[in-house]
Amino acid sequence: MRFQLLLTGNEIMSGDTVDSNSSMIAQRLLREGYWIDRKVTVGDDMQELVDEINSISKDSDVLIVNGGLGPTIDDLTAEALAQAAGVELVEHADAKHHVVTWCEGRGFTANQANLKQAILPEGVSLLDNTVGSAVGFALTLNDCLVMCTPGVPSELRAMLDNAVVPMLSTHYPVGHAPQILRYQTFGLGESGAQQMLDDAYPDWPDNIEIGFRAGAPMLEMKLRVDPSCSDEQRDHWEAKFLEVIGSYVVGRDETRLPQAIVQSLTERGQQIALAESCTGGLIASMITSVPGSSVVFEAGIVSYSNAIKQSQLGVSEQTLSQFGAVSEQCVLEMAAGVLAISNADYAVAVSGIAGPDGGTDQKPVGTVWIAWGKKGKLKAREFNYPVNRSMFQTIVSALALDLVRREILELPEEPAYFQRWTRKT
Amino acid sequence: MRFQLLLTGNEIMSGDTVDSNSSMIAQRLLREGYWIDRKVTVGDDMQELVDEINSISKDSDVLIVNGGLGPTIDDLTAEALAQAAGVELVEHADAKHHVVTWCEGRGFTANQANLKQAILPEGVSLLDNTVGSAVGFALTLNDCLVMCTPGVPSELRAMLDNAVVPMLSTHYPVGHAPQILRYQTFGLGESGAQQMLDDAYPDWPDNIEIGFRAGAPMLEMKLRVDPSCSDEQRDHWEAKFLEVIGSYVVGRDETRLPQAIVQSLTERGQQIALAESCTGGLIASMITSVPGSSVVFEAGIVSYSNAIKQSQLGVSEQTLSQFGAVSEQCVLEMAAGVLAISNADYAVAVSGIAGPDGGTDQKPVGTVWIAWGKKGKLKAREFNYPVNRSMFQTIVSALALDLVRREILELPEEPAYFQRWTRKT
Numbered sequence: 001m002r003f004q005l006l007l008t009g010n011e012i013m014s015g016d017t018v019d020s021n022s023s024m025i026a027q028r029l030l031r032e033g034y035w036i037d038r039k040v041t042v043g044d045d046m047q048e049l050v051d052e053i054n055s056i057s058k059d060s061d062v063l064i065v066n067g068g069l070g071p072t073i074d075d076l077t078a079e080a081l082a083q084a085a086g087v088e089l090v091e092h093a094d095a096k097h098h099v100v101t102w103c104e105g106r107g108f109t110a111n112q113a114n115l116k117q118a119i120l121p122e123g124v125s126l127l128d129n130t131v132g133s134a135v136g137f138a139l140t141l142n143d144c145l146v147m148c149t150p151g152v153p154s155e156l157r158a159m160l161d162n163a164v165v166p167m168l169s170t171h172y173p174v175g176h177a178p179q180i181l182r183y184q185t186f187g188l189g190e191s192g193a194q195q196m197l198d199d200a201y202p203d204w205p206d207n208i209e210i211g212f213r214a215g216a217p218m219l220e221m222k223l224r225v226d227p228s229c230s231d232e233q234r235d236h237w238e239a240k241f242l243e244v245i246g247s248y249v250v251g252r253d254e255t256r257l258p259q260a261i262v263q264s265l266t267e268r269g270q271q272i273a274l275a276e277s278c279t280g281g282l283i284a285s286m287i288t289s290v291p292g293s294s295v296v297f298e299a300g301i302v303s304y305s306n307a308i309k310q311s312q313l314g315v316s317e318q319t320l321s322q323f324g325a326v327s328e329q330c331v332l333e334m335a336a337g338v339l340a341i342s343n344a345d346y347a348v349a350v351s352g353i354a355g356p357d358g359g360t361d362q363k364p365v366g367t368v369w370i371a372w373g374k375k376g377k378l379k380a381r382e383f384n385y386p387v388n389r390s391m392f393q394t395i396v397s398a399l400a401l402d403l404v405r406r407e408i409l410e411l412p413e414e415p416a417y418f419q420r421w422t423r424k425t
Numbered sequence: 426m427r428f429q430l431l432l433t434g435n436e437i438m439s440g441d442t443v444d445s446n447s448s449m450i451a452q453r454l455l456r457e458g459y460w461i462d463r464k465v466t467v468g469d470d471m472q473e474l475v476d477e478i479n480s481i482s483k484d485s486d487v488l489i490v491n492g493g494l495g496p497t498i499d500d501l502t503a504e505a506l507a508q509a510a511g512v513e514l515v516e517h518a519d520a521k522h523h524v525v526t527w528c529e530g531r532g533f534t535a536n537q538a539n540l541k542q543a544i545l546p547e548g549v550s551l552l553d554n555t556v557g558s559a560v561g562f563a564l565t566l567n568d569c570l571v572m573c574t575p576g577v578p579s580e581l582r583a584m585l586d587n588a589v590v591p592m593l594s595t596h597y598p599v600g601h602a603p604q605i606l607r608y609q610t611f612g613l614g615e616s617g618a619q620q621m622l623d624d625a626y627p628d629w630p631d632n633i634e635i636g637f638r639a640g641a642p643m644l645e646m647k648l649r650v651d652p653s654c655s656d657e658q659r660d661h662w663e664a665k666f667l668e669v670i671g672s673y674v675v676g677r678d679e680t681r682l683p684q685a686i687v688q689s690l691t692e693r694g695q696q697i698a699l700a701e702s703c704t705g706g707l708i709a710s711m712i713t714s715v716p717g718s719s720v721v722f723e724a725g726i727v728s729y730s731n732a733i734k735q736s737q738l739g740v741s742e743q744t745l746s747q748f749g750a751v752s753e754q755c756v757l758e759m760a761a762g763v764l765a766i767s768n769a770d771y772a773v774a775v776s777g778i779a780g781p782d783g784g785t786d787q788k789p790v791g792t793v794w795i796a797w798g799k800k801g802k803l804k805a806r807e808f809n810y811p812v813n814r815s816m817f818q819t820i821v822s823a824l825a826l827d828l829v830r831r832e833i834l835e836l837p838e839e840p841a842y843f844q845r846w847t848r849k850t
Contacts, residue, residue, distance in 0.1 A: 015451030022466075023443045041465075190495060281708070291780070298733065299733040358719075
């Protein structure tokens with residue numbers, strides 16, 4: 001069974017609008033077990049639309065067209081489908097009733113432009129729009145079910161539930177959808193993770209596909225479990241998978257580092273405080289992006305100047321003059337300092353050189369010292385991540401959070417990135 | 426001239442990832458005067474890719490392929506292009522050198538998977554990747570220039586500037602591209618800005634098109650100047666444009682609020698300090714994202730708990746008990762407090778209710794007090810922006826920066842959002 005999408009809109013082609021509708025359609029259909037094979041996007045151009053509807057319908061079982069149902073002159077979908085199918089455009093009584101009622105409900109009378117939305121190709125079935133004025137419509141063309149849906153996301157969402165999925169499941173009862181297990185990991189690259197799994201399990205089964213989605217600084221890993229796989233098989237291989245990369249797994253589904261930290265601290269009734277230099281508040285902002293973080297987050301000091309490191313965090317003048325702000329001694333004093341002024345259980349302190357300026361031979365751009373841990377049991381380590389400023393701040397913030405995550409969870413294993421992200425001298 | 430895009434990735438087809446790359450490509454090329462006519466997206470499937478490359482290249486002058494350059498087995502672009510072009514996959518010395526050097530720079534040795542990225546179709550030209558390990562590559566097939574680019578957005582962005590646009594402008598010099606003047610604005614909506622311009626200049630010329638791109642919290646406005654427009658005409662109407670919306674213009678091109686603040690403070694030799702509660706470090710992190718910000722940014726205190734507001738910022742116990750943490754008195758004391766512990770000229774302090782919990786009848790979710798200004802001349806104001814937590818933090822951070830921007834620049838005008846974002850009681 002072959003599914004395709006056809007999207008239309010000049011605002012998508014120009015890039016003014018990022019198309020999230022096709023993601024919504026794909027995710028909704030995937031829940032029913034339908035996979036979309038191909039997607040074509042064109043501007044508001046009649047000939048392009050007619051050609052695409054013709055050629056895609058010859059090559060698919062289902063074509064979902066999205067956009068171009070509105071009242072304005074650049075909304076061409078109805079006419080394009082009529083041309084492709086070789087039928088007339090006619091007024092549909094039910095569609096007109098919907099438009100008129102919808103306008104009345106909003107206290108005005110349907111005008112010419114509104115009523116255009118009831119002029120549809122002859123012979124279509126209507127797809128109810130519970131949110132907006134434009135009904136959707138469907139037609140079988142070249143043995144392909146062509147369904148035309150609105151571009152307004154809220155209208156599309158409702159129509160998928162109320163009309164598209166019910167019609168699809170009548171036409172194409174679903175066999176079995178693949179199950180997708182998702183994990184957010186930190187500290188592994190795609191090739192490294194693949195290598196670890198290949199080495200440990202060369203006999204990995206074909207019906208559990210391992211997938212990756214790189215989204216620096218996290219790497220999302222997925223197990224796509226084919227319906228041919230039994231629950232026992234799935235659980236067996238998931239356990240193997242976690243045996244290999246488990247300590248790098250921050251959470252399932254959408255649980256990334258900030259959510260994982262807030263969750264684990266909340267469960268333990270503990271708190272964290274931060275002393276940031278080169279990350280400039282990014283770590284604090286990541287934690288406080290999580291609803292409910294006020295329970296676990298006490299304070300963050302963004303000590304950008306040396307004066308503030310001394311006055312607010314109690315870093316000694318001698319440390320700064322002897323070792324500099326980017327040093328083991330300094331981050332340990334910063335971490336101890338923020339623990340002293342707060343009631344937090346854990347602290348993280350970060351000082352490094354984000355660049356582009358400020359590097360030296362001894363401490364090049366990309367150098368960072370991180371201190372983390374509990375009062376009286378602080379650790380510190382130097383890392384080196386020579387990338388652009390923005391990426392450096394992103395990676396270092398995630399790294400700092402991962403170090404404290406491992407500490408909170410008392411993971412014994414030393415992560416591979418201890419070696420990889422250390423500067424070789 | 427016909428341009429097409431081909432995107433590949435199961436994560437896009439499944440809807441796990443919303444494709445923003447094609448928008449980035451379209452916008453970048455549009456600035457050079459190139460319009461993309463059609464876009465096709467398929468999963469990581471060799472046959473689909475080969476078929477698309479073949480058929481699109483026969484129907485286009487330029488095909489930009491995006492995605493599938495990575496090191497893993499589902500990265501198929503190089504092989505698909507080789508099959509489509511009927512050439513061998515061979516190791517490219519320059520590409521290998523790039524991969525090896527890139528890995529070395531990160532302190533590890535390139536493995537098999539990394540080196541796969543140097544195995545490319547015979548005869549391609551390389552497109553330099555200044556950010557990541559995978560080089561891009563280009564080949565002429567069926568008289569169509571096929572350019573393969575990486576799916577990682579930061580790598581794609583750099584490659585568009587450094588390699589794709591230069592190669593395109595060599596192959597297809599643009600005749601008369603429209604000139605696009607871009608402005609980053611804060612505090613206006615699309616329809617509001619359009620209305621202001623319509624009211625002031627009903628005779629706005631047709632050959633200078635006003636465009637918008639909403640990207641909360643900023644609104645990008647564009648003047649698309651047709652080649653038929655003389656330089657004098659352009660300057661005349663740009664001046665009119667700025668007369669109407671000038672105080673809302675934060676900067677040109679990519680200059681958004683943090684860059685504008687850092688630049689104006691640097692020019693004046695002044696500094697800023699921050700006291701953040703509900704924004705949780707986001708304002709500090711926005712400022713410190715700007716290279717060179719250490720010259721103007723002294724310190725930020727993320728005072729999430731009341732205890733820290735008292736101990737670090739000197740907010741009085743009485744203020745907290747009498748007026749609460751979200752109050753005019755509290756933010757004024759926070760701002761005065763952070764000025765007292767730093768040498769900064771300007772301060773901003775923010776305290777509000779980001780939600781989803783913590784709201785009351787008197788102070789519902791979305792309420793925020795902001796104090797800003799110079800020592801001894803602090804102002805404070807209440808705003809209300811009842812949106813979700815993440816959007817609230819984003820908007821409030823931008824709002825706080827815009828207030829201090831107006832103060833630094835000594836703009837006399839009161840922005841329209843003083844009225845719009847105030848809670849009506």
